Amino acid sequence: MMATLRAIVSIPLGVVVGMAMMVLLLTPCFLMYPLPSGIDVNDPSDAEAFGQHIASLPFTAFVLVWLAHAGGSLSGAACGRLIEGGKVWRESLAIGGLFTAMGIINAISMAFPFWFVVIDLALYLPAAILGGWGSDQLLHNRPVANNK
DSSP: OHHHHHHHHHHHHHHHHHHHHHHHHHHHHHHHSOOOTTOOTTOGGGHHHHHHHHHHSOHHHHHHHHHHHHHHHHHHHHHHHHHHOSSOOHHHHHHHHHHHHHHHHHHHHSOOOHHHHHHHHHHHHHHHHHHHHHHHHHHHOOOOOOOO
């Protein structure tokens, strides 16, 4: 019963933790490279102005976004893996897949350069696998207490 509950909760909670981490990691980028006043990313009539803003950003802004997206996928997968704790990595891969799907939606809805999107989408699953692997190391390589 408990294993089933952990398996059910691990993916949604991992996604929530990963999204929170992504927002946290994106905050410095938003502070360093704020949107010009008057641009609303949700307004289709501002798409051209948003595209011009994206085109004017330095390469470091894109690196920060990559790190935030990969960090969200990694931390979400790590959290899901720690909660589930079994031998199968399905939760880490599912969370990485969900982050990839959200990245595709983000790429379609925003005016990011093609080269950025290709690299961005290629980072989600490897980051999730790394997060699952790191959590696996924590789960299965703990020192055993000596009860002498």
